[in-house]
Amino acid sequence: MSAQHVLEFEGVVKRYTDADEVVRAVDGVTLAVGAGEVCALYGPSGSGKTTLLLLAAALLTPDQGVVRFAGADLARLQASQLVAYQRRDVGFVYQSAHLMRGVPAVENAAMKLLADGVSLREARARSCEWLERVGLAQRLEYPPERLSGGERQRVAIARALVNEPRLILADEPTGNLDTRRGIDILRMLAGLARERAAAVLLVTHDPQAVAVADRVHGLRDGRLVRGHEAAQIRPSAVSTARTHETG
Ligand SMILES: Nc1ncnc2c1ncn2[C@@H]1O[C@H](COP(=O)(O)OP(=O)(O)O)[C@@H](O)[C@H]1O
Numbered sequence: 001m002s003a004q005h006v007l008e009f010e011g012v013v014k015r016y017t018d019a020d021e022v023v024r025a026v027d028g029v030t031l032a033v034g035a036g037e038v039c040a041l042y043g044p045s046g047s048g049k050t051t052l053l054l055l056a057a058a059l060l061t062p063d064q065g066v067v068r069f070a071g072a073d074l075a076r077l078q079a080s081q082l083v084a085y086q087r088r089d090v091g092f093v094y095q096s097a098h099l100m101r102g103v104p105a106v107e108n109a110a111m112k113l114l115a116d117g118v119s120l121r122e123a124r125a126r127s128c129e130w131l132e133r134v135g136l137a138q139r140l141e142y143p144p145e146r147l148s149g150g151e152r153q154r155v156a157i158a159r160a161l162v163n164e165p166r167l168i169l170a171d172e173p174t175g176n177l178d179t180r181r182g183i184d185i186l187r188m189l190a191g192l193a194r195e196r197a198a199a200v201l202l203v204t205h206d207p208q209a210v211a212v213a214d215r216v217h218g219l220r221d222g223r224l225v226r227g228h229e230a231a232q233i234r235p236s237a238v239s240t241a242r243t244h245e246t247g
């Protein structure tokens with residue numbers, strides 16, 4: 001079953017213990033995302049979106065259930081395999097760009113390559129290509145403080161894609177952008193992912209995200225909600241999902 005699935009969650013539970021209260025942040029999630037597929041999870045604040053992405057990135061381990069990448073249980077990877085997974089297979093786009101001040105866009109976008117031992121010259125060349133693809137050919141040497149919010153988020157996308165990951169995890173990537181810039185960024189992310197046959201798990205409370213996704217699920221209290229229940233979270237958003245077109 002795993003052959004064509006890049007990412008799979010099977011019965012995944014993650015709890016946090018806060019003082020003496022236990023929060024089931026992710027509460028029995030089963031979900032698979034295939035190559036070239038954009039899957040959006042739509043849920044309110046506190047519904048477990050970020051926790052799910054951290055589990056997918058193997059930055060957290062589940063209390064129950066299994067998270068797999070290309071069929072392999074992430075909890076069974078050795079430390080060196082985990083590092084390789086995070087550097088080579090995963091691209092993470094955060095809500096805000098988190099770029100390094102004073103560092104040119106081309107070097108900000110090249111960070112993962114540099115951390116992975118790629119030479120500065122090659123890392124810059126590959127980073128330039130991606131910055132050109134996200135429309136920043138004229139901004140290569142600009143530090144983040146000279147870029148607009150939308151441009152900074154484009155640098156963050158180039159940084160996430162520069163190692164050509166098979167899995168892209170996006171945590172409310174348009175959270176800080178206005179509507180038009182937000183949808184442009186989402187379209188770009190979805191387009192680049194499909195072109196490279198990467199799998200995308202996009203979590204958001206932005207209804208626009210639904211428009212670029214192949215499949216949308218609601219998330220509430222750490223559980224996936226479908227159909228009627230999902231419609232109660234966000235009627236227009238969930239009903240416009242492209243689930244039915246792409247099957
Ligand atoms: N490190 C943590 N310690 C304790 N509780 C946490 C922690 N991180 C998240 N939570 C709780 O887990 C739930 C899900 O959080 P999160 O995954 O951040 O949701 P979202 O990204 O949808 O806002 C929330 O109730 C949140 O308060």
Ligand SMILES: [Mg+2]
Pocket residue numbers: 049050051171
């Ligand atoms: Mg979050």
